[in-house]
Amino acid sequence: MNATITDKEFEQFKSLIYEQVGITLDAPKKTLLTQRLGKRLRDLELSSYQAYYDRVTGKGGGEELTQLVDLISTNKTDFFREPVHFDFLREEVLPHVEATRTLRIWSSASSSGEEPYTIAMTLNDAIRDRSQWDIKILASDISTRILAKAASGVYDDERVMQLPQDVVRRHFLRGKGEQAGKLKVRKHLSELIAFRRVNLMAPAFPIKTPLDVIFCRNVMIYFDRPTQETLVGKFYRYLRPGGYLFIGHSESLQWVEHQFDYIKPTIYQKPFD
Ligand SMILES: C[S@@+](CC[C@H](N)C(=O)[O-])C[C@H]1O[C@@H](n2cnc3c(N)ncnc32)[C@H](O)[C@@H]1O
Secondary structure, eight states, X not given: OOOOOOHHHHHHHHHHHHHHHOOOOOTTHHHHHHHHHHHHHHHTTOSOHHHHHHXXXXXXXXXXXXHHHHHHOOOOOOTTOSTHHHHHIIIIIHHHHTTTTXXXXXXXXXXXXXXXXXXXXXXXXXOSOGGGOEEEEEEEESOHHHHHHHHHTEEEXXXXXXXXXXXXXXXXXXXXXXXXXXXXXXXXXHTTEEEEEOOTTSSSOSOOSOEEEEXXXXXXGGSOHHHHHHHHHHHHHXXXXXXXXXXXXXXXXXXXXXXXXXXXXTEEEOOOO
């Protein structure tokens, strides 16, 4: 059966998604929502979007809400995407933490893991005596499905093969047998990273130590200005003075009220006290 979504149903999902995930669905997204949810309706043998909405918002609907988020979120990412941030990390951030040899970094919308693993590769290759350093990378996302993929550290050959050969050799293991055609991130990278589900809409985050850098790239673009403002305010609180916020190349804090110093496009710094 092929249910069609009514305007009322679309508005209901729109409000629910905005409240729970912060993502603003405008009218052109109606087709997308219908396509992605349509399959879920069929899998669950539900005859209308209203029935699905009731399931998601009803008692015990939390699990299904996670599925819904998985269906609507865009997970596009890449290794070394927007390399300016990794260069900045190596050239500007690292020299300033040499004294303490401690680094706390949060990849706050980590998708399938390419971003936190790229952070780990950058640090690993830039630091000589890594055993003397205390490095922790928190990688989080709202989607449990994509987080599980990230935590597995397994990628198809063609994604990894775009990297220089020496990088692949240093940081990946080639799959054999059933895993042929796949590569797995080596332990010296994965042991730096903790994967957790974090919803950026939560009033507080599970972070105790002030952070040196927060990556929040290519997710704020889906949030409206008040949501961005609240989020950027929360990030400010979790950074140490002098810590950095990196955002995506098509994002800007120009119209958002905030207390950060602008360093260069997509890079902001919390002022020193
Ligand atoms: C396009 S990916 C960005 C990946 C990576 N940061 C990059 O720039 O390559 C956006 C990610 O944001 C996540 N996301 C969307 N809404 C979120 C929320 N409210 N809290 C946490 N993550 C969210 C999605 O699940 C998705 O994996």
